Amino acid sequence: MLKERLKYCRKKRNITQEKLAAALSINRSTYAKYETGENEPDNQTLKMLADYFDVSVDFLLGRTDDESPISIAFSHRKDPLTKEEEEYLERQLEEFRQWRKRFQQQDE
Structure with missing residues (x-):
């Protein structure tokens, strides 16, 4: 689910893998592997991706379909x-x- 959500968020923002990787200070090839599922980001990078896309980590991981970062923090x-x-x-x-x-x- 993570790879699909990352690609969805990136395309929704209309940004290339290269520009996203540069914004996060990671290699494009590293990010590309996240989208293909060859590799997974560590916790810190996952948080950076969620912050960049303005979504929750739970959304990126497929635990919810709600993109709002706030709703997860208070949903339980x-x-x-x-x-x-x-x-x-x-x-x-x-x-x-x-x-x-x-x-x-x-x-x-």
Whole structure:
């Protein structure tokens, strides 16, 4: 399932293997092997891929069909999130990602 999800996410973003590999600082051939199933990413790389594609690791592994990274973190709670809480967390996550992106650009 991982290889299919990686290819799906990459094509959805309309990015080449080469550009994706460069963005993640890995070799294109290494990434290509993830998509063919010849090799699997280590945990750190799997997290980087999930962050890059803005999906959960569970989505990449086929444990859920929900691409949202937040829903997985809170899906097993005894008291499920309300729609309002989900929307709030999504906004907070987006603000954090924008802040992180600006911060990373300052370091370059």
